[in-house]
Amino acid sequence: MTHAVAIRPIAFVPGPQSEHGNAIRLGGGMGYASRFAVILRDGGAVTERWLAAPDSIAEVLGQLPDAVGAEAEEQWANLTLAHPPLQLGARTIRLDQPQVMGILNVTPDSFSDGGEFLDNPEVARDHAAAMLEAGAALIDIGGESTRPGAEQLWEGDEITRVLPAVEACAAMGAAISIDTRKAAVMEAALDAGAHMVNDVSGLAYDPRSAEVVAARGCPVVLMHAPGAAGEDLHDGGDYDNVVFAVFDALKARRDAAIAAGIGRAQILLDPGIGFGKSLADNLALINALPLFHALGHPLLLGASRKRMIGALSNEAPVEKRLGGSLMLALAGMNAGVQMLRVHDVAETAQARNIWRGLRDAALTDFADLPG
Structure with a gap:
């Protein structure tokens, strides 16, 4: 045994x-x-x-x-580990409270907002500005759809998609994350003003990616996906116990990142809700989120508008999943998650602010008790 x-x-x-x-x-x-x-x-x-x-x-x-x-x-x-702030360019993002990461997809086929911002740089810029004004701490820019069945994208096309958005967000002084699993895209985006890498493969897909992140010294999000090393991120989602399987896999990817020269304090972890996981798997992971603090890194939760919400809400389409998205964000906040990756920034930031107000008030709720 x-x-x-x-x-x-x-x-x-x-x-x-x-x-x-x-x-x-x-x-x-x-x-x-x-x-x-x-x-x-x-x-x-x-x-x-x-x-x-x-x-x-x-x-x-x-x-x-x-x-x-x-x-x-x-x-x-x-x-009990308190994590130091992320320094993303001129912006300091504290991790002692939940922060909101706004999603900006410049793709034709992402499940939620595919095509809305592709080839519309002014619209994409205005949307990013609105998310920042609404309370986003940083903008996560992605150019490749990661939905089930999405076609593989050549890195040159991905760079062409994301660079205008990265440059526009950099010009307005935003903290920027680049959502990619390709080393060449990471390099191009970081050169254009991005500050952090968000890799859905946990640096397992591209053999050069860990080297790039280590050389740049930038923060990186390592996400769990069962098919991370191959073309289909969703392939292989068969678990004896999904919580322990994801826990062990994230620990292994974390250890590989550190071995590649990436600083421990630069690593965030994401359990990968919806990636090669059934509804039951996703629910188990949401309920088990507090366990992942035992790995010793800030946690990111990306559950906004995802399929599990529709599955529990009479197949509500993506544009009608705000209530479910906020409920999952609240579950993340209650679990101590440091970063919430969302489409609906204003609503999530408002919910976070009320949640924080309740938490602040709770620190004095028992002030009149003896001892």
């Missing part, structure tokens, strides 16, 4: 006072966890499970086999 361990937060409170201090600040954000499942597993199978609180975690970790003891201690430390 090959043992592995996972520490999953399972109970949450708005502030530590409600537990008389017996809670941890999750991922350096605005949420607190007070109870944890310490899971001993063999691959996707759970072999033993203990419950613990911050004041009893040491005793529980002491019961683990020696082979996983160090890993468990690291995960526990990671759960």
Whole structure:
């Protein structure tokens, strides 16, 4: 039997006072966890499970086999890790609260807004400006559709699509992420003013991509997709336990990135909602989001307007999935996710602001209690 361990937060409170201090600040954000499942597993199978609180975690970790003891201690430390801000050009993006990443697709066939901004640089620029004004911390620009069945795009065509949008956003002083899995596109976009790479393949598709990111010293988002190394990102989505499979895969891609020379503090992780995953898989991952803080990196959630919303809402078309998108964003905020990648920036930013107001107020809710 090959043992592995996972520490999953399972109970949450708005502030530590409600537990008389017996809670941890999750991922350096605005949420607190007070109870944890310490899971001993063999691959996707759970072999033993203990419950613990911050004041009893040491005793529980002491019961683990020696082979996983160090890993468990690291995960526990990671759960409380406060992440430094992202420095994207002249913009500093703090990760102690949820931030909104606005999506700008310059493609003819993306599932949500395909074709709307392709060959319309002024419209794309105006949309980016509106997202920034509405509260987006950065703009994520992509030129290749990653929907199921999308055709592979030559890197030269992808560069032609994204550069005008990158240059326009750079001219207005925006923080920019380039959504691509190709090293040549990364290089061209970073040269044109982009500051961060968002790779849906987790740097597994293009053998040169990790080298490019390491050489530029820029932040990178590593996303999980079962077919990351091949042409079809959605291929191979068959899991014994989707949560542990994605957790292990992201850990492996993180380790490969660090081995390639990418700084640990420059890495964000994304579980890849909708990529080679069933509705049940996606729901399991959303519910398990707090577990991924145990990997020790800021988390990005990209669930905006995705198919799972339609599946749970009488097949609502993409343009009528705002309510579901906001619900998933709220789930991410409650889980301590640091970055929300969304189409509907104004609505998400407003929801985030109200959520933050509630969290700020909660820190004084129990101020009059003794002790």
